Amino acid sequence: MIPEQAPCVAVIVAGGKGLRMQNALPKQFLPLQDKPILYHTIAAFIEAIPAVRIVLVLPTEQISYANMVLQQFSGGVEITIVHGGPSRFHSVKNGLLEAKEEDIIFVHDGVRPLVSPELIQRCYAAAQAHGSAIPAITVSDSIRQVNNTGSIAIDRNALRAIQTPQTFKGSLLLPAFAQEYREDFTDEASVVECFGQPVHLVEGEKSNLKITTPEDLLFAAALLNQLHENN
Template sequence: MKKIAVIVAGGTGTRMGAGLPKQFLLLKNKPLLYYTIDTFLRAYDDLDIVLVLPEVYTDMGQEIIDAYFDKDRVRITIGGISRFESVKNGLQLVDDEAIIFVHDAVRCLVSPELIRRCYEQAVETGSAVPVVPSSDSVRLLTEDGSDALDRENVVLVQTPQVFHSKLLIPAFSIEQKGKFTDEASVVEAFGMKVSLVEGEKNNIKITHPIDLVIAEQLLNGNPA
């Protein structure tokens, strides 16, 4: 069965306060996007990538592909105004039955081991969503203030979120809703359950400038 990774890099990264979208910022002299693409291509020799980019940055994305990768394994499509629309655009390039990975481009420290673990779970159950325990206390905001939650019952969700195409593609035919912050929420709204797998603490999402510092330390083999 085919393996296709839809790598979502459709945002502009305004929270980074940089001139470029964060997926193009340099980490050890290479763009963040390089590390993400490289890890997926190394995880499986028969995996292809659909890279979802803002329209004005497709040329920059193509330059990265041409410089570092086999261009036959990476295709580019244009993102939408929301994550839901960007993923939906990427899924339109999936023609055959496949196991589909959807991954945030700026989770550039994802490991081949996590990719494979998610794949194996998705083959078995149809879905795989990596999660890590919350190390912080957690509260739920309410109209009257907030309520403490038992953090033992709370997990933090990561990507890649992996699904059989027979589940994921039909799920993205439903109407977009504000609560759709990831693919798992879309699949659940479609009426399907998702399977959780163990994520990785180092699989951080580059969102703020300090995250770049942490990522460089991790790439250098130093604990954050």
């Protein structure tokens, strides 16, 4: 457990409709080991930092599903539910209304349920030290860049795949989100960089996968089973 030297808030963004999951139920509410995917995501943050404030950002039409998650916490849990916006940027911005400049702020994909408490704590400590902490992993596949005449090989050693929780001091993230929206704002790191501030990478985890397809859900279930067997 890390010493809680600053208050912190986790803005968990869950705006997916699950079209690639071939299921009418939004993917963040699909069962993973008999509990909604979002339950596992939220539980990881509470385990890592019990005093963390949870802000859950959902599309307006999915707010009614939230009880599916809340009722899984037998001891009760306080979660602030916020309406999402037309883009990730706007959804995160709505969630940040619940944060303060003195906070350490995590922004995490709701469908990354296997994020470990250790990664959360590592991001917290790095954000305190550097202002930001962006989890990243090395790229193991060969990469090619497609152009008008074909494609060219790219040196994968210079590339990193970016994950969440992207973590920042509130004094850095909140002013950055006061900018006007741009289409190239693909994540929080890109917003902060556009604001003129560098971001600090930390080691991510290959198991911290983002569930977008039925195959991803199978992988997540297998990883969870292995984790429980090892414990």
